Amino acid sequence: MQKPTNSACEGCDLNQASNLKKLGINIDNNDYVVALAGNPNTGKSTVFNALTGLKQHTGNWPGKTVTRAEGGYNFNNNKYKIVDLPGTYSLLSTSQDEEVARNFILFGKPDVTIIVVDASRLERNLNLVLQILEITNKAVLCLNLMDEATRLDIEIDDRTLARDLGIPVVPTSARSKEGIPELLKTVHQVATGEIICKPHRIKNVPKNINNAIEKLRLEIEATYPNVPNSRWIALRLLDGDERIIEAVKTGEFITE
Numbered sequence: 001m002q003k004p005t006n007s008a009c010e011g012c013d014l015n016q017a018s019n020l021k022k023l024g025i026n027i028d029n030n031d032y033v034v035a036l037a038g039n040p041n042t043g044k045s046t047v048f049n050a051l052t053g054l055k056q057h058t059g060n061w062p063g064k065t066v067t068r069a070e071g072g073y074n075f076n077n078n079k080y081k082i083v084d085l086p087g088t089y090s091l092l093s094t095s096q097d098e099e100v101a102r103n104f105i106l107f108g109k110p111d112v113t114i115i116v117v118d119a120s121r122l123e124r125n126l127n128l129v130l131q132i133l134e135i136t137n138k139a140v141l142c143l144n145l146m147d148e149a150t151r152l153d154i155e156i157d158d159r160t161l162a163r164d165l166g167i168p169v170v171p172t173s174a175r176s177k178e179g180i181p182e183l184l185k186t187v188h189q190v191a192t193g194e195i196i197c198k199p200h201r202i203k204n205v206p207k208n209i210n211n212a213i214e215k216l217r218l219e220i221e222a223t224y225p226n227v228p229n230s231r232w233i234a235l236r237l238l239d240g241d242e243r244i245i246e247a248v249k250t251g252e253f254i255t256e
């Protein structure tokens with residue numbers, strides 16, 4: 001017999017929030033790993049706290065996340081480990097705490113990366129978004145601080161944004177938990193492959209550069225067979241990125 005339902009919207013997104021179980025620091029035996037990345041002060045730790053029930057410091061100052069924090073949650077009978085990263089402006093030249101974020105995004109092999117952006121300052125956030133989309137196939141854009149954007153009369157066409165970026169976009173106001181159920185559901189759909197992302201990538205790489213990248217990429221993979229993002233590493237080597245040169249020499253990222 002079919003299970004009786006109390007209301008027509010029992011299966012709706014908002015109701016799905018009740019499928020969330022906050023697991024605090026319990027991160028053993030997870031099915032999926034989710035990273036929270038984005039510019040500083042976009043609400044990453046606020047999202048993290050809402051999902052895990054933990055109390056990562058949030059705020060302007062002092063409240064900066066400087067090391068990564070890990071927590072767990074259960075959604076639709078799947079166990080997730082979620083990693084709150086320090087804010088970063090770029091994956092290219094990074095300060096020491098930004099490097100914690102960059103290393104995890106690049107080498108931590110998250111199943112899904114939630115890129116948290118400030119909807120009231122979208123343009124300046126897109127630089128990092130595009131960089132992250134160069135190196136991952138599974139990402140969700142969390143368009144946070146929507147309350148702030150609305151207050152400033154900023155309208156965002158999130159459908160067009162999703163189409164142009166090639167990843168799902170979920171508007172949220174994390175401080176008041178608006179949009180969090182939709183975010184959870186979307187992350188779940190990306191993690192399970194129900195939603196396939198087609199991230200925006202830079203096209204038309206000149207042939208000679210492409211050849212050089214490919215040559216290097218094969219060498220990197222021969223030395224470090226399990227390294228993710230070997231093409232990106234090759235590109236950074238060609239660009240003379242000191243930290244990546246160092247990392248390739250020492251193999252430090254292999255331990256991540």
Ligand SMILES: Nc1nc2c(ncn2[C@@H]2O[C@H](COP(=O)(O)OP(=O)(O)OP(=O)(O)O)[C@@H](O)[C@H]2O)c(=O)[nH]1
Binds near residue numbers: 040046088172175
């Ligand atoms: N108005 C509004 N404020 C928010 C929202 N989400 C987060 N905040 C506030 O924004 C500030 C920064 O939030 P955090 O969660 O610490 O941001 P973060 O991205 O973790 O910051 P870093 O760790 O420094 O990168 C805090 O004061 C939050 O309460 C939101 O949706 N709307």
Ligand SMILES: [Mg+2]
Binds near residue numbers: 057085
């Ligand atoms: Mg933080």
